[in-house]
Amino acid sequence: MKGNVLKGHLEMLVLSVLARQPRHGYAIIEDLRVWSDDAFELPEGTLYPVLHRLEKSGLISGSWDDVDGRRRKSYALTDGGHAALDEQRRSWHEFSVAVESVIGGVPWPSR
Amino acid sequence: MKGNVLKGHLEMLVLSVLARQPRHGYAIIEDLRVWSDDAFELPEGTLYPVLHRLEKSGLISGSWDDVDGRRRKSYALTDGGHAALDEQRRSWHEFSVAVESVIGGVPWPSR
């Protein structure tokens, strides 16, 4: 398993939300909160830098809307974003399986 | 959700290894590697600071052995360590369920 899989699953979560439909920042926070049953309550100071990072690396693309005189920036997955999400999901699955193997009370196989 | 649950599952993994039996640093690395089917290959520079942190916070206790003229430091879980492991496992479970909720069952547009 390459890279730093022990942290940083947040990007995957954000990409997952945006994979369903384009959303703007506040809505992403809300979606994560609802879909995770209140487990994830991101502060804005956490989310926005992530969005900027993802946009900069080309995984999402943002566009400004104007809704009732309020400006919003909506983000959508790019093709690269879909690919990255696929990869990150695979990686997450490996990670969680590995964690379960280690913490599961299962006594060491073979033997 | 309290604390920084998005990262830092490493302590739990180390505690899990030590919950089975006391081990010294190198052996912990090896156990993690084997039990995770090579998913986790910790560099020493990652593990040792964790062990020191855990010992300092009283979750594990270390003792020096002498094996064939080589010195080793073996660690074992304290009572607090067992409690902490329980708590961290609970936390991990919540986390992984929440992640699955967000990423799972996604009506992938292209599928």
Added chain:
DNA sequence: CACGGGTGCCTAGCGTTCCTAGGCATGAAG
């Protein structure tokens, strides 16, 4: 004997990530 490889411990410092703590602006509601 010398030397490399495996065992075994350690630390300084870095890059990244997430969060705290602010700031700014608009519209709706009291």
Added chain:
DNA sequence: CTTCATGCCTAGGAACGCTAGGCACCCGTG
């Protein structure tokens, strides 16, 4: 007019994992 919700943003810090070293001992091989 003031407060609340919406909506965006950034600077700075803390924590974490990793890189990249160092030290020391044992054993096998050349």
